[in-house]
Amino acid sequence: MDNKSIKEPIRKKWIWIVLVLIVLGNVPWYMPAGSYEPLILGIPYWAWIIIGFSLLLCGYLSWATLKQWNIVEDAEEAEKRGEAE
Numbered sequence: 001m002d003n004k005s006i007k008e009p010i011r012k013k014w015i016w017i018v019l020v021l022i023v024l025g026n027v028p029w030y031m032p033a034g035s036y037e038p039l040i041l042g043i044p045y046w047a048w049i050i051i052g053f054s055l056l057l058c059g060y061l062s063w064a065t066l067k068q069w070n071i072v073e074d075a076e077e078a079e080k081r082g083e084a085e
Contacts, residue, residue, distance in 0.1 A: 015064055026053035
């Protein structure tokens with residue numbers, strides 16, 4: 001396995017910037033104090049915003065780990081399996 005196919009998300013700044021923005025959006029600090037109206041299906045609107053950002057965070061982290069993460073350990077484990085066979 002060559003070094004071009006090895007990806008580590010810790011080295012990509014844009015992944016961390018998007019992650020921080022999603023986490024900041026997930027905290028309702030930007031909402032007015034004491035606001036709960038309008039209610040949507042009996043739940044305050046800010047709770048729907050938090051649910052949306054939580055789902056976005058789950059999807060983003062899943063995507064990042066599946067598509068942006070291919071570390072050296074995987075290559076090393078594959079080599080060890082190849083030697084054992």
